[in-house]
Amino acid sequence: MISDKLSPMKSWKVGDKISFCLGADVGGSGIRFCVTNFHDPRQKIEPGHMKTKNVHEFYKVISDFSKAIQSVAPGAECLGSSFACAGLRKGNTVQVMNWxxxxxxxxxxxxxxxxxxxxPNHSVMMNDLEAGAYGIVSLSEMKESDQYFTKLWGPKSGSIISDKGHTIVLAMGSGLGAALVHHDIWTNTTVVIPTETGFLLSSPRGIDHPTYKEDVGNINYVSDHYYQGKNAPCFEDLASGRGLVIDYDYLIGRPSGWTAIQIVEQAKKGDAKAKLAMKKHYIYFLRAAKQIAYGMNCKSVVMxxxxxxxxxxxxxxxxxxxxxxxxxxxxxxxxQGISVFSQTKDINVNMIGTNYMAHFAARNKV
Structure with a gap:
């Protein structure tokens, strides 16, 4: 039962008060909460996944969770809260498209x-990659990032969250997400800025480049598919789940009807064109990464x-x-001066990021 999972909160009392922070990762199928001791963030409780498929269930789950906390720890107070939400933010609303x-x-x-x-004034609503970037910041500060990320190349001194410039965190999923970790050298502060740089327009090689013909052919195929050949596709059209599908269709010369998951499965089984399509969509991923990193003075790229x-x-x-x-x-x-990192071990960086920002919100008016 949830009350059993929450029972360790009783030991968090300082004086006659229990103070906690709340992180929440909101996805298409539900919410994951993480309750942490305000006085010691290392003490945490994760009660597990709670299903929600619309906003009405979302509000009810939160209300019920609050009641569960009070039943176990009467008078316990949430001092700071942070929610990561995979949705479209507009003003004081967030639309979760997968609901x-x-x-x-x-x-x-x-x-x-x-x-x-x-x-109020001590809570933060973030998008999912924004929270993920703060999670990587947190892992870096705790010196735990090496357990989950590997440097692929770059200067020996280069760190995952650069202190000599900015860092761009990129993620390929159904789209191509990007969040800038802005490092202010004067105040030594770090702030994550959500971006839409996945929508930067792609560009082919020069005509004398050895890969020009196949490169421009791929880009034109995607342009024809989405824009009737009138506009260059953005990088998200090439480097994403849907980008992988179109990249594969270009290689076989026709629509395959396959999903990105099916293409990945075939690539693992040895299908040469499926594997080449995966390689090509990563090539475009790195092409986007270098343009974003150079344009934003980044010294670190994190995939x-x-x-x-x-x-x-x-x-x-x-x-x-x-x-x-x-x-x-x-x-x-x-x-040459930019370090490139890749995540190699699963961990919910979104949840880590919400915990990090919940404690920030508890200490500061936001």
Missing amino acids: SGSAEDQTIKIPEIDRTLFP ALSNQVANKWLIDEIHKSLEHEFKDTTAWKAT
């Missing part, structure tokens, strides 16, 4: 979240989240090709 029902059924109205677990871990078998195989792509640029001197 069922109408747009209204999918839309969280932030002021309507139970204030006992989302206290993160579960898809990156799942594709480790491929990354290990095409490592040299990816490094060559990253450094094949007019700004090649600048790329």
Whole structure:
């Protein structure tokens, strides 16, 4: 029972008060909570996945969870809260596209979240990759990032969260997400800025480049598919789950009808074109990474989240090709000073990030 899982909170009392922080990772199928001791973030309780498929269930789950906490630890107070939400943020609303029902059924109205677990002026609502980037910041500060991330190439002194410049965290899933970790050298502070740089327009090689013909052919095929050949595709059109499907279709010369998952499965079984499509969509991933990193003065690039871990078998195989792509640029001197990291072991960096920001929100008015 949930009350049994929450019972350790009783030992968090300082004086006559129990103070805690709350992190929450909200996805298409439900919520995962993490309750941490305000006085010692290492003391945490994760009660498990709670199903929600629309906003009405979302509000109820939060209200019920608040009641469960009070039944175990009467008077316990949430001092800071942070939610990561895989959805579209507009003002004081977030639309979770993967929830069922109408747009209204999918839309969280932030002021309507139970204030006992989302206290005013001490709560933060983030998108999922923003939270993930803060999770990586937290792991770096705790010196635990090496357990989950591997440096693929770059200067020996380069760290996962650079203190000499900024860091870009990238994730390929159904789309191509990017979050900038901005490091202010004057105040020595770190702030994550969500970006939409996955929508930067792609560009082919120069006409004399050895891969020009296949490169421009792939890009034009994607342009024809989405934009009737009138506009260049963005990097997300090429480097993402849907990008993988179109990259594969280009290689076989027709729509396959396969999903990205099916292409990955065939690649693992030895299908040469499926494997080449996976390689090509990673090539475009690195092409986007170098443009974003150079343009934003980043000294570190982090390829993160579960898809990156799942594709480790491929990354290990095409490592040299990816490094060559990253450094094949007019700004090649600048790329020599950029470290590139890949996540190799699963951990919920989103949850770590929400815990990190919940404690920040508890200590500061936001």
